[in-house]
Amino acid sequence: MWLQRDVTLRAHPRGFHLVTDEVVSGVPELDDVEVGLAHLFIRHTSAALTLNENASPDVRRDFAAWFDRAVPDGAPFFEHTLEGPDDMPAHIKASLLGSSLSLPVRDGRLALGTWQGVYLCELRDRGGERTVTVTVQGQSRSDP
Amino acid sequence: MWLQRDVTLRAHPRGFHLVTDEVVSGVPELDDVEVGLAHLFIRHTSAALTLNENASPDVRRDFAAWFDRAVPDGAPFFEHTLEGPDDMPAHIKASLLGSSLSLPVRDGRLALGTWQGVYLCELRDRGGERTVTVTVQGQSRSDP
Amino acid sequence: MWLQRDVTLRAHPRGFHLVTDEVVSGVPELDDVEVGLAHLFIRHTSAALTLNENASPDVRRDFAAWFDRAVPDGAPFFEHTLEGPDDMPAHIKASLLGSSLSLPVRDGRLALGTWQGVYLCELRDRGGERTVTVTVQGQSRSDP
Numbered sequence: 246m247w248l249q250r251d252v253t254l255r256a257h258p259r260g261f262h263l264v265t266d267e268v269v270s271g272v273p274e275l276d277d278v279e280v281g282l283a284h285l286f287i288r289h290t291s292a293a294l295t296l297n298e299n300a301s302p303d304v305r306r307d308f309a310a311w312f313d314r315a316v317p318d319g320a321p322f323f324e325h326t327l328e329g330p331d332d333m334p335a336h337i338k339a340s341l342l343g344s345s346l347s348l349p350v351r352d353g354r355l356a357l358g359t360w361q362g363v364y365l366c367e368l369r370d371r372g373g374e375r376t377v378t379v380t381v382q383g384q385s386r387s388d389p
Numbered sequence: 390m391w392l393q394r395d396v397t398l399r400a401h402p403r404g405f406h407l408v409t410d411e412v413v414s415g416v417p418e419l420d421d422v423e424v425g426l427a428h429l430f431i432r433h434t435s436a437a438l439t440l441n442e443n444a445s446p447d448v449r450r451d452f453a454a455w456f457d458r459a460v461p462d463g464a465p466f467f468e469h470t471l472e473g474p475d476d477m478p479a480h481i482k483a484s485l486l487g488s489s490l491s492l493p494v495r496d497g498r499l500a501l502g503t504w505q506g507v508y509l510c511e512l513r514d515r516g517g518e519r520t521v522t523v524t525v526q527g528q529s530r531s532d533p
Numbered sequence: 534m535w536l537q538r539d540v541t542l543r544a545h546p547r548g549f550h551l552v553t554d555e556v557v558s559g560v561p562e563l564d565d566v567e568v569g570l571a572h573l574f575i576r577h578t579s580a581a582l583t584l585n586e587n588a589s590p591d592v593r594r595d596f597a598a599w600f601d602r603a604v605p606d607g608a609p610f611f612e613h614t615l616e617g618p619d620d621m622p623a624h625i626k627a628s629l630l631g632s633s634l635s636l637p638v639r640d641g642r643l644a645l646g647t648w649q650g651v652y653l654c655e656l657r658d659r660g661g662e663r664t665v666t667v668t669v670q671g672q673s674r675s676d677p
Contacts, residue, residue, distance in 0.1 A: 247528050249424045249493060249500075280537045282572060282668055284426060286493050288502030290442045295628040298578045303613040304624055310610045311625050315459070315603070322454045325447040336448055337455050340439040344505070345491055347633055349537060349574050349666045356537075356666060358576030361632070378493045378500060380426055382526075382670075384535050391672050393568045393637060393644075428570060430637050432646030434586045459603070466598045469591040480592055481599050484583040488649070489635055522637045522644060524570055526670075 246281075248274050248381040251288075256374050257367045259331070261297075261305040265363040269355065272379050281350040281383015288376045291335035291369045293342035299362025308364075312338050335368035342366050350383055390425075392418050392525040395432075400518050401511045403475070405441075405449040409507040413499065416523050425494040425527015432520045435479035435513045437486035443506025452508075456482050479512035486510050494527055534569075536562050536669040539576075544662050545655045547619070549585075549593040553651040557643065560667050569638040569671015576664045579623035579657045581630035587650025596652075600626050623656035630654050638671055 252271030254264060268285060269275065275283065287294050298304045316337045319330035326333065346363065349356040365375065396415030398408060412429060413419065419427065431438050442448045460481045463474035470477065490507065493500040509519065540559030542552060556573060557563065563571065575582050586592045604625045607618035614621065634651065637644040653663065 247424050249495060280535050280668075282670070284491055284493065286491075286500075288500075288505065290440070290502070290504050296578070296632045297624055297628050301613055304621065307611045307613050307621050308625060308628070310612075311604065311608075314610070316455065320455070322458070323451045324454075325445055325451050333448065333451050336441055337452060340441050340452070340508075341485055341629055343487060343631060344440045347491055347572055347574075347635055349572065349668050351537060356574075356576075358578070358664070360578050361576065364628075376502070380424070380493050382426070391568050393639060428635055428637065430635075430644075432644075432649065434584070434646070434648050460599065464599075466602070467595045468598075469589055469595050477592065477595050480585055481596060484585050484596070484652075485629055487631060488584045491635055520646070524568075524637050526570075 246383060246385045250379050252377045252379055254365055254375045254377060257365055259367050259370050261308040262365045263299055263362045264365040268363055268377060272381060275350060275381060276353040277386050278350045278353060278381060278383040279386045281381060283348045283350050283355060284345060284380040286345040286378045288378060290339055292372055292375050293339045293344060293366040294346050295342045295364045295366060296346060296361050297364055298360050300360060331370045338368045390527060390529045394523055396521045396523050398509055398519045398521060401509055403511050403514050405452040406509045407443055407506045408509040412507055412521060416525060419494060419525060420497040421530050422494045422497060422525060422527040423530040425525060427492045427494050427499060428489060428524040430489040430522040432522060434483055436516055436519050437483045437488060437510040438490050439486045439508045439510060440490060440505050441508055442504050444504060475514045482512045534671060534673045538667055540665045540667055542653055542663045542665060545653055547655050547658050549596040550653045551587055551650045552653040556651055556665060560669060563638060563669060564641040565674050566638045566641060566669060566671040567674040569669060571636045571638050571643060572633060572668040574633040574666045576666060578627055580660055580663050581627045581632060581654040582634050583630045583652045583654060584634060584649050585652055586648050588648060619658045626656045
């Protein structure tokens with residue numbers, strides 16, 4: 246089976262946000278996958294997806310603290326400044342973090358580790374809604 | 390359907406280069422995929438693939454500026470210096486950026502966002518030609 | 534064909550380790566795949582998988598040297614310190630490096646470049662055993 250659908254994530258403030266449930270609720274057909282893969286793909290170049298610790302909000306704040314220091318807004322060597330001081334850092338962070346996740350699916354659920362969750366990395370000050378294309382493939386539980 | 394083919398990218402100078410068309414033209418069978426995924430895999434450890442902004446050349450120059458500062462050539466703590474001052478930084482940048490991309494395919498085309506393009510990240514001073522293994526899987530438009 | 538299995542990697546010390554053989558030996562059914570993809574997924578948020586140079590041990594030491602400088606243990610701006618000074622840096626490094634690899638399979642083997650190998654990135658001081666979920670899909674060599 247193949248399924249491909251765009252899931253819209255509501256606007257989030259700049260930072261790192263746990264969105265596992267928001268994404269999964271957009272593809273209820275996951276229930277029917279016995280074994281497979283789910284591919285999450287964000288259709289933007291100033292936001293990213295990553296997998297990390299799903300429990301402590303301070304982990305997500307520390308992500309922002311580190312990335313904002315590693316790729317500072319308005320660094321003097323950036324030439325691409327037309328779209329604001331947060332734009333070029335957003336592009337670089339997006340490539341460091343990645344635009345997609347491939348996740349194993351088993352018995353109708355994402356087969357994540359106990360502490361793993363999907364982060365939306367909103368890298369712009371005002372990113373707005375973000376679209377994630379979810380592609381699910383695998384063996385259906387209802388196959389003979 | 391499954392398709393797997395090596396696509397040779399011509400030699401590019403050190404830097405970040407938009408190669409979406411160069412890759413896609415190597416797999417014309419994409420036309421026939423109704424829904425699926427395309428996996429691009431670079432068979433090298435000193436070059437990488439990433440997805441980012443496809444419009445402004447200054448974005449790609451700023452990528453080089455940031456990465457060259459973050460992982461400087463000839464950093465004094467590197468032990469692996471036998472292959473030149475640009476070699477070890479190339480390896481580290483390759484792992485930061487990643488060696489593969491999985492991209493959704495829909496109606497015979499890569500289903501990228503409006504501003505997304507595939508970057509070849511040439512991380513060596515003289516990297517030469519690079520080979521990308523493209524694997525396409527999906528449902529064919531000609532299936533009954 | 535679809536195959537999904539958890540492969541346990543023995544405990545490794547903090548650092549970067551070549552584990553291609555350890556992973557591949559856990560999925561002998563790869564032999565039967567004519568063309569396909571292997572997805573390796575680490576079920577942890579303080580360890581990662583990446584692909585890099587498979588020959589020189591000093592490359593792997595330089596990886597540790599760079600990452601430990603880029604994301605230092607006990608950086609003063611981290612709030613999430615309850616699990617030790619190596620915990621928060623491990624989370625950030627895990628997202629920089631990535632939790633999964635998708636690798637082309639051809640004629641029963643991983644179709645890697647000559648110099649490519651799978652690194653286990655053990656980012657904690659004492660990470661213990663790590664579980665990698667391997668998902669293999671493709672066309673079987675025994676299909677008619």
